[in-house]
Amino acid sequence: QQPVQSPQAVILREGEDAVINCSSSKALYxxxxxxxxxxxxxxxxxxxxxxxxQKGHEKISASFNEKxxxxxxxxxxxxxxxxxxxFCGTEVLAQDSWGKLQFGAxxxxxxTP
Amino acid sequence: DTAVSQTxxxxxxxxxxxxxxxxxQNLGHDTMYWYKQDSxxxxxxxxxxxxxxxxINETVPNRFSPKSPDKAHLNLHINSLELGDSAVYFCAxxxxxxxxxxxxxxELFFGEGSRLTVL
Numbered sequence: 534q535q536p537v538q539s540p541q542a543v544i545l546r547e548g549e550d551a552v553i554n555c556s557s558s559k560a561l562y563x564x565x566x567x568x569x570x571x572x573x574x575x576x577x578x579x580x581x582x583x584x585x586x587q588k589g590h591e592k593i594s595a596s597f598n599e600k601x602x603x604x605x606x607x608x609x610x611x612x613x614x615x616x617x618x619x620f621c622g623t624e625v626l627a628q629d630s631w632g633k634l635q636f637g638a639x640x641x642x643x644x645t646p
Numbered sequence: 647d648t649a650v651s652q653t654x655x656x657x658x659x660x661x662x663x664x665x666x667x668x669x670x671q672n673l674g675h676d677t678m679y680w681y682k683q684d685s686x687x688x689x690x691x692x693x694x695x696x697x698x699x700x701x702i703n704e705t706v707p708n709r710f711s712p713k714s715p716d717k718a719h720l721n722l723h724i725n726s727l728e729l730g731d732s733a734v735y736f737c738a739x740x741x742x743x744x745x746x747x748x749x750x751x752x753e754l755f756f757g758e759g760s761r762l763t764v765l
Contacts, residue, residue, distance in 0.1 A: 535688070562749040574650075574736065574756035575689070582751060620689060624749045632677070632702055632744025634754065636689035 534559055536623045538637035545611045545644045553640045555621030557602040564597050564604040565622035565634060568615075575620060578606070583626065611644045618642070649673050652737050652757035659727060660765055666723045667760045669737030677701075678720040679738040679754065680712060689736070695720055696743050727764045734759040 536557045543551050555564060563582045566589070567575040579589030581597035581604060589595070594607045608615055618639040624630060650671045659665055671678060679702075680692040694702035695714040709725040720737060737757040742750050 535690075563751065565750070565754070567754075574758050575754075576756075577753040580751065580753070588752075618687060622689075631749050632694055632696075632742070633691055633704070634679075634750050635691060636681075639687045639689075 534625060535635045536621055536637040538621055538640050540640060542641040547611060547613060547644055547646055549611055551608045551611065553606045553619050555604045555637055557623050559602065560626040561602055562624045562626045566595055566606050567620045567622065568617045569620065570617040613644050616642055616644045650737055650739055650755050650757040652760050654760060655758065656761050658763045661727055661729060663727050664725045665727060666721055667735055669720045669757055671718055671739040673739055673755060675739040675741050676717060676743050677740050680722050681736040681738060683734045683736060729764050732762055732764045734761045
């Protein structure tokens with residue numbers, strides 16, 4: 534079951550903030566965030582685990598509401614380098630889902646000068 | 647040194663042909679994955695191997711056959727290629743060994759992708 538991301542796309546001016554949301558219809562073990570630039574491989578940003586543990590880059594912030602099965606990624610004081618497609622990946626808390634990291638359709642972020 | 651490397655980077659072929667994509671990781675990770683990214687950018691998991699053992703096999707046609715000769719390598723062979731197989735295929739690896747009660751708690755390292763075009 535793939536997560537649902539919103540918005541599909543966002544255009545920002547440098548310095549502005551944005552929030553990308555990710556939701557699942559099932560209870561989650563973890564939420565992962567990756568950024569992919571055009572023609573490149575997805576690059577890790579952050580993991581948020583059930584129980585509150587987070588691992589990731591210091592400049593990135595995100596939240597995970599386990600009860601609502603939702604996560605949000607916060608782009609604060611955006612820089613040109615933040616442009617790319619952001620994917621959330623979710624691992625469902627179910628016996629047959631261990632290791633199955635399913636990604637959403639992505640949110641395209643364009644930061645302009 | 648590239649952590650996760652895939653070959654070839656580009657592959658153009660005719661319908662009905664058979665092709666392979668190779669992946670190697672030098673990170674010492676135990677788990678490797680194949681993901682397919684279609685034209686709509688969805689990243690869909692296809693297979694996962696942990697220490698040469700198949701642990702995830704999503705609903706993928708039988709024409710797709712992964713093989714892991716050792717834990718550093720994961721290859722993908724596709725028989726009788728169809729137009730719908732056109733996509734970018736990403737290999738990834740992680741340190742985790744997902745299983746009962748244990749999920750993916752670490753970073754996935756992706757290769758640069760192999761763009762397959764079926765004509």
